[in-house]
Amino acid sequence: MKKCLGKVPGLAVILVGQRRDSLTYVHNKIIACEEVGMKSVVTELPTDCADADVQNAVMRFNKDPSIHGILVQLPLPQHLDEEKILDALCLEKDVDGFHPLNMGNLALRGREPLFTPCTPKACIELLIRSGVQIMGKKAARHHATVTIVHAFTENPEQITSEADIVVSAAGVPSLVRGNWIKSGATVIDVGTSPVEDPSCEDGYRLVGDVCFEEVIKVASVITPVPGGVGPMTVTMLLVNTLDSAKRMLNFT
C-alpha cells in the first residue's frame, strides 16, 4: 500500500437557510468527520440568497484541492433552482452521487459510478453487515425481485406483506403497521419526519415510517429511527469522501 502522509480527506457542506432538521444532519456530518480525522468546511448562506451565490460556493470548492467531496444540503429553499446548482458541482467531488452521470452509470449495467448515493448505500451496508441475504429475495436491487410501492399504489400492504425485505422511505409517520409485514421479514426504515416534541432539547424529534412497537413483534430484523439508517448514511458519506480523496491523490 502506498503511503500518503499528511494528506487529509476534506468534505465541504453548503447549507442554505436554517431548517432545523438540516442543521441537525449537517452537525452530525461535521462531528463524524472530526471523529475520523477528516477535514470539514461548512458554508452557510442566508435563505434569501440567489442561485449564483450557491453556485459560486460550489465552484470555489470545485477548485479547492483540499476538498474531495462537496455536498449541497437538500432541500433548498423553494426559490432556488436545484438542478442548476447541482449541475455546477464537479463530477469527481459529487459524494452524494446526484450528478446525472453518476446516476446514469449506477442505472446502466456493467458501469461503475464514481459515487453511489449515501442512503441507499447505507441500506445495502446494513443488510450485508447483518447477514441478510438479498439475492433471489423479493425486495430492492442486488439481484432481488423489486416491487415499488408509492403514494398511488392500491393496497400497498398486500405487496409489503409478501416481501422478504421492506425498505420504507415515504416520510409518513406510522405508515408501516404490523399487519403490513411478513413474519421474519427484514424492515429498513428510511423515514425521517421531524415532529414537535417540547420535551426534546431541540423542540422536535425524528420519527420514521414504521410503527416500531408493532413491527418489531413480526420482523426478524429492523432498523430504528433514530439510530438506524441515519448514522449509516453519514458513515457512507465519509466512505465516499475517503474514496474520492484516494482517487484524487492517486492512493490505492
Ligand SMILES: Nc1nc(=O)c2c([nH]1)NC[C@@H]1CN(c3ccc(C(=O)N[C@@H](CCC(=O)O)C(=O)O)cc3)C=[N+]21
Ligand atoms: N444533499 C443531501 N444529502 C443527504 O444525504 C441528505 C440531504 N441532502 N438532505 C436530507 C437527507 C437526510 N439525511 C440524514 C442524515 C443524517 C441523519 C442522522 O444523523 N440521523 C440520526 C440522528 C437524528 C437526530 O439527531 O435527531 C439518527 O437517525 O439517529 C438523518 C438523515 C441526509 N440527507
